[in-house]
Amino acid sequence: MSRLLIVVDRAKDWAPYYPSEDVLTFDQYLQYSSSSTGRVRVINLCQSAKYLSKGYYCSLLAEARGHHVVPSVMTLNDLSRKGLFSLELEELDPSVLNWLDAAGSEIESASEEKEATPEVRIRTYFGQAEHLDLKPVARALFESFPCPILEIVFKRRKKWQIASMRPAAPADLSEQEQDLFATALDRFSTMVWRKPRTRRRYRFDLAMLVNPEEEMPPSDEAALKRFEKAGRKLGINVERITRRDYMRLPEYDGLFIRETTAIDHHTYRFARKAEAEGMVVIDDPVSILRCTNKVFLADLLRNNKVPTPKTLILSRDQKDAVEHVVSTLGFPVVIKIPDGAFSRGVTKARDEKELRAGLRELFRQSALVLAQEYLYTDYDWRIGVLGGRAIYACKYMMVKGHWQIYQHGESKVESGDFETLPTYEVPRAVIQAALNATRLIGNGLYGVDIKQSGNRVAIIEVNDNPSVDSGVEDKFLGGELYTLIMQEFLSRMEAKRRG
Template sequence: MSRLLIVVDRAKDWAPYYPSEDVLTFDQYLQFSAPPSSRVRVINLCQSARYLSKGYYCSLLAEARGHHVVPSVMTLNDLGRKGLFSLELEELDESVINWLEASGSAIDPASDERAATHEVRIRTYFGQAEHPDLKPVARALFERFPCPILEVVFKRRKQWQIESMKPAAPADLGEQEQDVFAAALDRFSSMVWRKPRTRRRYRYDLAVLVNPDEEMPPSDKVALKRFEKAGRKLGINVEQITRRDYMRLPEYDGLFIRETTAIDHHTYRFARKAAAEGMVVIDDPVSILKCTNKVFLADLLKNNKVPTPKTLILSKDQKNAVEQVISELGFPVVIKIPDGAFSRGVTKAEDEKTLRAGLKDLFKQSALVLAQEYLYTDYDWRIGVLGGRAIYACKYMMVKGHWQIYQHGESESESGGFETMPTYEVPRNVIQAALNATKLIGNGLYGVDIKQSGNRVAVIEVNDNPSIDAGVEDRFLGGELYTLIMQEFLSRMEENRRR
């Protein structure tokens, strides 16, 4: 059973809105109790959120009771520390800056030298803003500081920045603001809490994070449906979510990220929040951190004696970078940025001229660049590893007439062929290299790219979010591949429940 509660200081604070049995005063919430197995979400709308105020105690009690509350105690504490948010929005969209410039009112500085200082005060409602140009800022702030009503003050000195942020309450709002708040609350409450009937049929709930607009997602639509089917056979309700469902995460028992991950990205924030909520999460934030940066990964593998191509880490300010590459690696040589995916940000240099041009281009994107010896092979191995064991194996062929498995054109991308086979047919040293590499990362789901030349095996990279597409990675195991992954989620969620 699930319930959504809205807590206010006094009953009259809710007078402008429709009456609801879900609205409790703070004193009523003090006496509230729910069955231990029920899920309760609390929207804390108390007027004061200062330390040891009713609003603070509301969030504190909610967390003590195992209720998921917005805002959390951590958010309230963070909002009281200016240093955490003063630089939160270093780069504002041009439309936001234009709106701030048009809306800014000059502050009377008297004798103060800062005559050019301007200030704008706005309110956001569950990540929504009244003016369309402010929606990106409102959404970004809500993801970082989840708070029902947030009062934000922008100040411009040399540039616009956030001067202060604090929670507000319904009692602080005028009539027009009340309408905006009511609409945002209705949208938020319907978004974060699903109808309970879906839960009665399943033991666990698993969120699958996807991006419907992603050009090259880790799993296609057919594969996603097969994950759902496999999960439901095991008693897991598998539901796709998007980045807009960030605040819904506490509803679920697990999170499966099926969107290309990056550190400075919402996928990493989702993974961190899921881990903080005690959920089972693949990819976990530590795996994302270790895998998405090739500089870190190269050093990790090298220091732990996992076989890799000979690799140099080059600095933007390094004067002899070209000479070092030529003397230690020769030509052809592969150069790449640390956080590229699907062969993007990777270049092959055939001579000094193309090396210099390639490095110049890549250094515009990153302070560090990897240079790696070029190992020619007709294909790359991809070994899928889950929980420390190999579960699938593919050969990804190079694009015809190209040296990579992907070739990106101006309008479309092309990939080579593939061959899927049972893991017991893969050379033992290839499997062992994959397992040795993933032991350094964690016990999640990984795709290890390996080149094999004769008896030599070299790990190219470890992917924290490997491709699993219908008709490719599942070509040998079929539906069993999806069942294996859902079974892993089931085992971990059962272990969580026993704790």
Template sequence: MSRLLIVVDRATDWAPYYPSEDVLTFEQYLHFTSSGTARVRVINLCQSARYLSQGYYCSLLAEARGHNVVPSVMTLNDLSRKGLFSLELTELDPSVIQWLEESGARVRPGHDDSGATHEVRVRTYFGQVQHPELKPVARALFEHFPCPVLEVVFKRRKAWQIESMRPASPADLSESEQDVFAAALDRFSTIVWRKPRTRRRYRFDLAMLVNPDEAMPPSDEAALKRFEKAGRKLGINVERITRRDYMRLPEYDGLFIRETTAIDHHTYRFARKAEAEGLVVIDDPVSILRCTNKVFLADLLKNNKVPTPRTLIISKDQKDAVDRIVSELGFPVVIKIPDGAFSRGVTKAKDEKELKAGLRDLFRQSALVLAQEYLYTDYDWRIGVLGGRAIYACKYMMVKGHWQIYQHGESRVESGGFETLPTFEVPRNVIQASLNATRLIGNGLYGVDLKQSGNRVAVIEVNDNPSIDSGVEDKFLGGELYTLVMQEFLSRMEAKRRA
């Protein structure tokens, strides 16, 4: 469990907001001692953050006590160094520049004859802002300078720049600003608004990262609910978070990513931050790094003698690429970009003309392309592996009249049928190849895709974020599949707490 504390200079600073036992004055925090092994998160809302002020000491004491604090001492120091944030904003969305121009052109007393000013002052609240046009700016500033309330001054010289930034306190806010601040705080950390007498205590808190707008997420709504239910039975409070909750990660004991991962993506940043904060993480950043790039994976499997289709790594500047593919792999041949998912970025060429066209298209997206022998099968195996053991098995059938399990159309994606089996009914060499492949990746949750043709088994890829959908992967185990995943989190979180 983690505890959230809000520190203010005086009790009256919190008067406009909902009372909570989690709100302390600076004097109370000075003498605060945490009990047990609970992690403590501190939101520092003291009025002054200058060097050696109460606000500065609040963050300093929090870090000395091992509490995770916003803003950190580093952030306070960075905000005092203008060179770090004196940034030109010419590359921002035109709507931001337009808003700054219009706001700066409003008549204000004491300015030049035109009544115009070239300075605009705004406040952000946990990366939120009153003006919709400035949301991208506020979010970016909060990611670089995490601060509950930040007063930002924009100034236009040759171009719009950030002239200054400083932390602000709730005591500085007008009535309308207090409403925005309260909503932002509620969004940032809902714990503070819960009444203590109704708050159920769980042994651990687990963040489950999801994207409600993702077209093909790793888990559907019913599966997410089953994860939450399984967690509750084991004493784990499973709470869904989105990319906007990046700064809330230290509140939790673990992170479970249920959103399609990529390296140049917020999912990887979430995994990195969670691991740095000491959370149990699935998918961990190393697994994401190793699984999401098929070039790395192909080389790793080949060098460790894990059976795969014959594979070539082709460079954009390789003059004999087509000749090599034809002579070593023949036709038909499969070509794919390194970071495709759900059958995207994958093409089958049946002759030299299609091969050249396919390579030309894929090289627009990547400097390297994989060419792989085509193995015809009616289905692909998917073996789910968790903590080094197989926990589920599926046969994913090809789309009727198509050579893949997914077919992407202009308006919709078709998928083939499936068959879910107990792992003890899966051929032994399929399970063994899956375990051999995942041992090279890590100790997390993986979905291994394989093809089987007679006695030959070939690993196609290892997915760090495998699909677990209600009525598909859980068809055989039912709720037990979700319990297995939550039990793994519980064991790892208990081990971290004992360490």
């Protein structure tokens, strides 16, 4: 598991806060030698961050030792170069400008002499700000310049601009600011407040990325709890995180994404960052890239002779698109945008009129659209594959009176029934097709949707981040399904630690 260290100039700098063996002075960190083979995370709170100061050397030593440090040497260097952090505040949020206008006016009215260029000075703590209206700019700056405490000066010339930024330290803070800092640190890294005895129970720390507001998440609350329970039994501390915890990723040994993924989305950025940090990550960015775009997937499967329905890739500028579909696939035909999920962006056209209308609508969303022959079946197979082996199998039935397993209404989404089976009861050709398809993607966790009509087996799509819901995918294996997935994380994290 990872170890968190907080480095300060002097022990008294930490006096206002809860004592912890994880807090070291700079001189103690200078002599620090880790007996653990796990990851070490350092929060550098030294007072001076100037070149060749203690703060600078703290970050430099941390990087030389392979520790993950905030702020990094690159961040300290960037903060010394004004041109790098100028940004247009208007692009972030109108509330930022409104707050700055009000704060600037208050400062001007309190001053005996009106300043030519009003300025507002604030401090942010791990991307958090005291004033709610400043949270967008605080978070954006922290993501670009990860620094525990930032002092930011805004100046209004023709418009509000950032005039300067510099790192600050706990010794600089007032009593009120100390409370804000402590709260932000607690959010950023709850690790520091854990009692050592509790922390040592776990060999590894696994972040599980979730979105509590998501309407159709990959795992429901009961399933998330079963992942946590299975992890604990194996010595893995599974902790839920959200998109707000982006900068906390290096605290963990692995990342498990349990939120619907997309390329232009924070889930992909989380996967990229986790991989760059050397963490075990499911789903990895390559899998997300390959699975979320159906154009890529269709070409990949076709070129590797994996059986699929007859598929055409249509371009928005293709003049004969409708004629090509009619002559090659006939009716009914299924058309879909490349990055739809849960049956969104998928339409069935029964004649040429519906086809033209459907393509017109989908081409507004994407330059390319897929057209696919319609294969009627009462259900779709979903084969769960992890690390190159099938771990669960479900039949997803079509919604009654509908041709898909999901039907999106104005106020709710309906889904069909299901049947969960042991993988050994699934036709061999179905399992083999799933394994052949996922082998082209990677060795993560996938859900392969397959249609079977007589002896014909056809891959519909390969999903990264597949559903694992309590009472559905785990209906046959129960808790063992969660243990299988956590065991895969354990094996990979152990392999990482060995080198």
